[in-house]
């Protein structure tokens with residue numbers, strides 16, 4: 001077998017090693033355009049988990065790599081004169097040049113052919129090769145040559161970054177956030193060998209410009225960075241090596257394989273430097289390819305296994321990198337945060353590290369986070385303990401005169417079980433049990449303002465006396481038997497009306513018994529959906545009047561709060577999104593005009609809803625579709641509602657158009673709640689695949705939202721909040737007297753269960769390499 005490898009970076013060299021080990025008789029050659037000891041960059045970083053992987057696949061190179069490594073456990077965050085350190089991270093750094101020399105040496109030992117200073121222009125010179133690895137880096141010539149086939153997407157990010165080095169020793173992965181007269185600068189730094197550290201500097205394009213960095217050469221910009229970070233460099237110099245400022249290209253390729261050619265490493269997909277995974281991904285690609293080659297009957301089958309088997313892992317890492325890079329790009333959102341909350345945000349930015357996880361590793365740090373959270377509440381007049389503060393989920397929250405005991409919320413969820421809009425006994429049990437279960441705030445399902453405003457024949461409504469009586473019974477029950485507050489969500493289905501019950505075909509038009517539907521524009525949801533009538537001014541007045549009448553009924557029912565549903569493609573959302581609003585009158589066109597009718601309704605409601613009671617608005621913060629609403633629009637929408645007097649923005653996403661491309665995942669909508677909260681400066685509630693109290697605490701402690709709503713978790717567990725209260729020892733949580741013996745038992749058992757689990761986790765956690773190295777080099781204690 002003959003294998004030609006274009007590119008002698010970590011991907012190409014490691015693939016050569018693994019393939020040669022597998023097939024000693026194969027002719028495997030690496031072609032590299034640089035000299036053998038020529039390299040850009042300074043250090044590379046690997047986690048303990050990545051090193052475990054290398055240990056499994058090639059022991060000799062693993063041993064040599066780890067001998068050369070600098071180990072550290074801590075992450076240190078420097079911000080506004082403070083430093084917060086968190087241990088237990090298990091990272092290692094090594095010089096990129098040494099890594100390449102080790103891999104070259106190992107490849108040579110195994111009999112791989114290595115050709116340096118050979119720039120491959122055409123792959124046709126490898127016509128006799130069975131396999132060609134395109135490991136030619138981020139600017140891959142061959143990916144671009146066959147761009148039509150590989151279909152790469154290059155997302156050039158806005159921030160500027162430059163890779164430099166220093167002799168400054170560091171004992172932790174260090175983030176320095178530096179305020180300057182021009183704006184914020186960030187240094188990501190770590191030591192990779194004795195006397196050498198990597199320094200990546202990052203800033204936004206405006207700060208870059210204001211700081212006069214445009215047009216400076218490497219030496220001049222290193223001098224400017226040394227001025228900015230001089231206090232931390234402590235007299236050490238900054239070193240350069242092709243340290244030009246660049247914009248990071250996020251690369252994704254739809255295809256990785258063409259005939260017998262395959263993309264590896266940065267050539268196929270890149271991951272932002274802030275999660276330190278570029279070299280790891282490159283070498284793990286090599287592992288995946290070698291594993292596929294070992295088990296497949298042919299090269300073609302192996303390439304297929306590699307392409308399809310590896311993609312998910314790469315995309316997961318890229319997603320984590322994306323989330324992380326967005327955090328750094330928007331660091332100004334958090335610039336006025338309390339430093340410990342800021343540091344908590346840095347630690348938890350990419351979702352891999354959570355509240356409970358940090359509590360185990362860095363209890364003092366988390367205790368400080370809890371204290372700071374409680375102190376902010378004290379400053380706002382809450383009588384909460386700062387000596388023994390509760391976790392954020394069990395801290396109170398206030399909107400106007402409404403105070404809720406904790407931040408866990410039951411999200412609005414249609415039950416499709418009303419009879420002619422009248423809530424039934426099912427609803428009483430449904431809402432009643434969730435309220436008893438401990439949620440601080442319960443939202444009703446979308447309650448429709450008129451008969452033809454319903455989504456389905458089973459939707460609840462509030463347009464007649466019978467419905468009002470039924471809702472009052474529910475509200476009274478909640479108030480009499482729980483500490484929960486209850487919010488009425490009012491909505492109008494718009495073009496998604498006259499559709500089937502969820503379990504009969506969600507959003508599908510009714511076969512019979514339907515009614516006329518209205519929308520901002522006459523665009524059907526599905527091609528075979530009912531075509532909505534474009535709402536005229538008289539229709540708008542009627543809709544507005546029915547919203548107002550329903551709100552007045554809601555007040556008579558005793559609801560504590562009112563939410564206007566402007567999300568998910570229903571009537572008011574259809575005005576806001578340009579994908580569903582093609583009007584040419586004053587209610588279409590610019591965002592300001594598209595918001596006019598929803599704001600008019602909001603203002604009409606605010607006028608009749610009692611002043612002391614809060615109001616929220618639910619929005620779709622993105623349509624997940626080209627040309628639709630984006631996060632930046634959501635900020636503008638939130639600002640407009642805030643000016644009209646909204647107290648909370650309930651941040652959901654999507655469901656506007658059928659061909660949307662949502663990116664699901666844990667807590668997938670939280671970044672939008674974060675953006676709205678910290679850019680528009682309005683309280684937010686986040687929702688969407690948040691399934692644990694740990695995740696909720698992570699979100700709240702990092703200041704990404706003020707309330708956390710859970711939908712589906714509440715469907716199967718009315719006592720979600722009570723259980724979480726027991727877990728965190730929030731013993732002031734309300735419990736109806738009838739259930740007190742159960743509360744006492746779960747609180748007693750949870751303390752023990754929690755201790756047991758923590759001990760188990762600590763025991764099960766292998767020592768990091770840094771810990772092992774520290775132990776090995778510790779002088780023996782005198783007997």
Ligand SMILES: Cc1cc2nc3c(=O)[nH]c(=O)nc-3n(C[C@H](O)[C@H](O)[C@H](O)COP(=O)(O)OP(=O)(O)OC[C@H]3O[C@@H](n4cnc5c(N)ncnc54)[C@H](O)[C@@H]3O)c2cc1C
Nearest residue numbers: 007009010011033041042043044120136137265266278282
């Ligand atoms: C300026 C810069 C500095 C970096 N510094 C660091 C760092 O300090 N630490 C870190 O972890 N990561 C660093 N990275 C990221 C890191 O290099 C990559 O994520 C990782 O090296 C990917 O490995 P790779 O083998 O896919 O690509 P690369 O390491 O880029 O290797 C590709 C190789 O292919 C060669 N090549 C390209 N085209 C041809 C051709 N036509 N013929 C022959 N040879 C060719 C290139 O010379 C190169 O050696 C840096 C990236 C950049 C852009």
Ligand SMILES: Cc1cc2nc3c(=O)[nH]c(=O)nc-3n(C[C@H](O)[C@H](O)[C@H](O)COP(=O)(O)O)c2cc1C
Nearest residue numbers: 411412413414445446652687688689690710711712
């Ligand atoms: C069965 C069901 C019904 C829903 N009905 C509504 C609704 O009436 N109003 C609304 O704003 N959102 C509604 N949603 C969306 C939820 O409020 C929530 O945003 C969504 O389920 C994501 O949160 P989760 O991952 O915690 O379930 C509904 C969701 C489900 C699963």
